Amino acid sequence: xxxxxxxxxxxxxxxxxxxxxxFAPAAFAEPHKQVLADSEQYKGEALKLLERLVNIDSGSGxxxxxxxxxxxxxxxxxKLGATIxxxxxxxxKSSHVIATLKGTGKAKILLMAHMDTVFKEGSAAERxxxxxxxxxYGPGVMDDKGGIVAGIYALKVxxxxxxxxxxxxxxxxxxxxxxxxxxATDLIKKTAKAHDVTLNLEPGRxxxxxxxxxxxxxxxVVEVKGKAAHAGVAPELGRNAAMEAAHxxxxxxxxxxxxxxxxxxxxxxxxxxxxxxIPDQATAKAxxxxxxxxxxxxxxxxxxxxxxxxxxADTQVTTxxxxxxxxxxxxxESDRLMAMAQGIYGEIGRKLTEEGSGGAAxxxxxxxxxxxxxxxxxxxxxxxxxxxxxxxxxxxxxxIYLLSRxxxxxxxxx
Numbered sequence: 445x446x447x448x449x450x451x452x453x454x455x456x457x458x459x460x461x462x463x464x465x466x467f468a469p470a471a472f473a474e475p476h477k478q479v480l481a482d483s484e485q486y487k488g489e490a491l492k493l494l495e496r497l498v499n500i501d502s503g504s505g506x507x508x509x510x511x512x513x514x515x516x517x518x519x520x521x522x523k524l525g526a527t528i529x530x531x532x533x534x535x536x537k538s539s540h541v542i543a544t545l546k547g548t549g550k551a552k553i554l555l556m557a558h559m560d561t562v563f564k565e566g567s568a569a570e571r572x573x574x575x576x577x578x579x580x581y582g583p584g585v586m587d588d589k590g591g592i593v594a595g596i597y598a599l600k601v602x603x604x605x606x607x608x609x610x611x612x613x614x615x616x617x618x619x620x621x622x623x624x625x626x627x628a629t630d631l632i633k634k635t636a637k638a639h640d641v642t643l644n645l646e647p648g649r650x651x652x653x654x655x656x657x658x659x660x661x662x663x664x665v666v667e668v669k670g671k672a673a674h675a676g677v678a679p680e681l682g683r684n685a686a687m688e689a690a691h692x693x694x695x696x697x698x699x700x701x702x703x704x705x706x707x708x709x710x711x712x713x714x715x716x717x718x719x720x721x722i723p724d725q726a727t728a729k730a731x732x733x734x735x736x737x738x739x740x741x742x743x744x745x746x747x748x749x750x751x752x753x754x755x756x757a758d759t760q761v762t763t764x765x766x767x768x769x770x771x772x773x774x775x776x777e778s779d780r781l782m783a784m785a786q787g788i789y790g791e792i793g794r795k796l797t798e799e800g801s802g803g804a805a806x807x808x809x810x811x812x813x814x815x816x817x818x819x820x821x822x823x824x825x826x827x828x829x830x831x832x833x834x835x836x837x838x839x840x841x842x843x844i845y846l847l848s849r850x851x852x853x854x855x856x857x858x
Contacts, residue, residue, distance in 0.1 A: 483845040497589040498573040498582035510538040538619035547608035551858035554639040557591035558621030579834040586825030591645030598847035610855040636810035644807035648824035653797030655819035660771035661804035664730040669760040672724040682722030686715035689726035691755035705735040769804035777816035
């Protein structure tokens with residue numbers, strides 16, 4: 445038996461469901477037939493493009509590979525009618541890409557992905573693209589070659605529909621997301637500020653999720669100056685910078701705050717280079733992550749205050765906090781975008797998980813200038829930044845559908 449609800453009641457029920465953040469039941473939402481058919485039809489093509497991109501080494505700063513990936517992406521985007529602008533990066537000779545499509549509507553929508561990976565030259569030859577047990581493997585397959593592919597094929601779906609109910613869609617491809625650069629930071633901030641929304645194509649989370657908040661990143665640097673001496677003949681005449689650095693690591697490493705999701709992890713330690721010399725210098729660096737900007741202010745002050753408690757007299761200890769990407773906080777706007785995405789995924793009988801991430805990303809820069817931002821629209825995968833990184837083959841079509849429909853629904857709402 446089929447229950448038919450009056451249109452007004454149906455709309456109210458759907459609105460309430462979305463407001464509560466639950467995905468729309470299948471009874472309330474039919475899939476967009478052409479978008480679904482095209483998304484499924486493009487799956488094979490999308491995997492072939494993913495294979496081409498993965499089999500090119502494009503580690504951060506590796507200009508030959510980044511140029512190859514860039515040129516392949518540009519060719520695909522030009523076929524869709526995009527105008528292309530290249531923005532040179534420094535200090536390497538790679539280029540960021542800004543591809544622009546003009547429409548007839550009002551919404552300005554920014555898509556972002558990145559071309560660089562964390563994998564060194566030679567990784568593609570060692571571990572070329574391959575599919576095993578429903579998972580695609582290879583360097584950068586999910587982070588973020590899968591994001592590039594999802595973006596290109598969502599735009600292909602829209603072109604097939606002749607969908608132009610937007611003022612502008614911009615696809616920004618960053619050449620240095622994994623390492624960051626001043627040029628990329630400025631470019632993303634400036635571009636995001638000129639748009640109504642940013643959909644970032646970082647990988648979909650393993651449980652098929654989108655990312656509604658991200659921690660910001662910073663590096664804590666502790667520098668110790670001591671006094672050199674012979675380690676065997678007269679160690680007491682020295683002031684051991686390595687020992688002082690070890691003491692500082694132990695006490696400063698406790699400055700995190702679990703309740704506020706703030707972490708500080710010392711990861712780099714450098715001191716002397718001879719075993720028979722008391723080292724006169726040492727440097728320690730820590731990875732710092734925080735979900736709110738105020739925590740970086742606190743950490744900076746606490747580093748300076750706590751470090752005055754020294755183990756070795758007459759050593760000098762200085763601390764600095766080098767700020768990286770800002771946090772991407774969960775907001776009312778990101779909740780509304782998440783509800784919209786949840787409703788769309790419900791059209792094909794799927795449900796998104798709502799997740800946060802300790803990893804910083806370009807989405808944080810967009811959110812930082814006040815542009816509503818939602819992240820994780822790439823292909824679903826796992827084991828990020830490891831040789832076992834993978835992408836779920838069966839997520840390709842659903843993720844193309846999700847991104848295509850997200851653009852359509854956001855444009856319609858403006």
